[in-house]
Amino acid sequence: MTKKPLHNIYSKEILRQKLESESVSRRTLSFYRYVIISDPKTMRDRLYSDWEDLGVLGRIYIAREGINAQLSVPEPNFAALREYLDGTTEFKEIPFKIAVEDDGRSFLKLEIKVREKIVADGLDDGSFDVTDVGVHLSAEEFNRKLESSDALVVDVRNHYESEIGHFEGALLPQADTFREELPMILDLLKDQKDKEILMYCTGGIRCEKASAYLRHHGFRKVYQLHGGIIEYAAEIRRKGLPSRFKGKNFVFDGRLQETIGQEILSECHQCGNSSAHHINCANPACHVLFIQCESCAEKFDHCCSEECKEIHSLPEAEQRKLRKGKSASNRHFSKSRIRPKVFELHRKN
Template sequence: MQLYNTLSAKEREALIEEAGKDRLTISFYRYAHIGNPQIFRNHLFVAWDALDVLGRIYVAHEGINAQLSVPAENFDAFKAHLDSISFLENVRLNIAIEHDNKSFLKLKIKVRDKIVADGLNDDTFDVTDKGIHVGAEQFNELIEDPDTLLVDMRNHYESEIGHFKNAITPDVDTFRDSLDIIEQQLSDHKEDKKLVMYCTGGIRCEKASAYYRHKGFKQVYQLEGGIIDYTRQVKAKGLENKFMGKNFVFDQRRSERISDDIISNCHQCGEPCDTHVNCANEACHLLFIQCESCAEKMDHCCSHECQEVIALPEEVQKELRKGISKSNKIFKKGRSEVLVYKKPPQEPVSNSFTSH
């Protein structure tokens, strides 16, 4: 039985256009004990491939982390399948604010050591001893409290284009980088302050809240459902939206606009801009912010060097790409020496933090 993709992204994109059917972009996670992640992975692939599910899903002994899209007409069948799995019954589904039928172009279900790379030894603390989950209304009240420390648990390229007002935004490349930095820099406030955290959909805060309780923080809170569900609650309940800018997402859309605020700048000219792109040179693929004017001038590249590369014949470009590993270096956009504009220094909360 076929348990992997047989179509390229371009072929899948053409099929989606031909079908002309609406798709829903969804994310969810659940920490659970999975005895054999490989068997579970194969079960999901067979069931979801039949429903035309596309996406990026990680399965591990500790649970599942999924970002995917499903044809709207298959949503009920997809939900029924989730409910047939004991630990996924009635799991909270974060449905995207802005839908794009091409948010995902392949079904990738991978077995990993962890569903989020946190670098933690889970045997050293109780991962079920989590912080208090709060909805949008209580979250709004908490972040106006002067005794609250509001921390963005996402990476620098995510918070740069959007974050909650007065949030501490660690200048880090990965989630695992932020955990010890936050604990060290806020260690003087373990007893007297409320530690309130948020992330995209809640999964990073789920683990972090247990870790910080283990580290001695007495009052730990996390935004239930993350920024995605916060936005939905704000609209449904008529609450004040305290999020500024865009919410970075890990699919073809790259972001969802939450407010009209543009809080970041083009990395090439410095003009207000919050549009993430990947460098057109496939050997580079650097993620950075680029305005329309610079995109036209630079042929959608991050540098003149990359601009020269994409002018070469495709076969020559393929030869140049051989053996090159982009890895997570594509996310070092704000630190890349090829980008002319650098974010102006902010008044730091500490050597490792920026508070907006």
């Protein structure tokens, strides 16, 4: 009997064709939980085998400390996924964050990885109590706290996330990674320990560590938005509440963003015109994430520079030769460092 492969075996083109040919709609959701998983590798293989049968696509991280999942599931199998998780001791009654906007094309494949941590934070968890987290606030409670003159709002996300959308009056650390951001936040707030600190992130997971980190450093009035921006958007729509979040919510899947407010807060990284459209450079050897307006998308053929545009126009075989042995994953336009020359040149043209 042939053993079932516990990893993707199809090309991106085939995966896209399979997704496009589906006759059912999909639901995109995310969830996380800090919980001890005694054997992450065994858990990983079990989830892959069972979730593939349910048609789950997505990116899931498993570690001894828990699970962090962003995925999509065919609508007819949504209840089965809920039942599956409730039947697994570690994940029983785990809260779902349902996508605000969903075209069903958020993921192409199922990818489950075993990691040291479910979020890379660079912290020594043994040096402080990671369970001593801030007070969780609903959207309604968060809005009420925002009206207090004694409150400081802190965005616990990377700069390319907060650039396109954030809460009114929030501190926006210009960090490239969560690992970099934690000491930045501590420095920004070092003289504010008597203030109420309101923290938020995409789905709540980064606030769990960040709030415990602040409490460890002497901050006592620490609050965090329950369920993050995703749950905030759902609750304000459900209850008819005013939204204090402006612009778009960055998400780590094929959609790249969800619209929460209609405001455009950011600029095209190439020409400076108003835009909130994130895109990965069409040259696979580059693949840098940046903001590009419609005009520059047409001018540069969805690439970040003339050089990448020229490479992108070459036959695929030549492109493969040029990018052989090179990695272009997880690269993004960096505001926290010197602006890349390609974007400076475009501004002068």
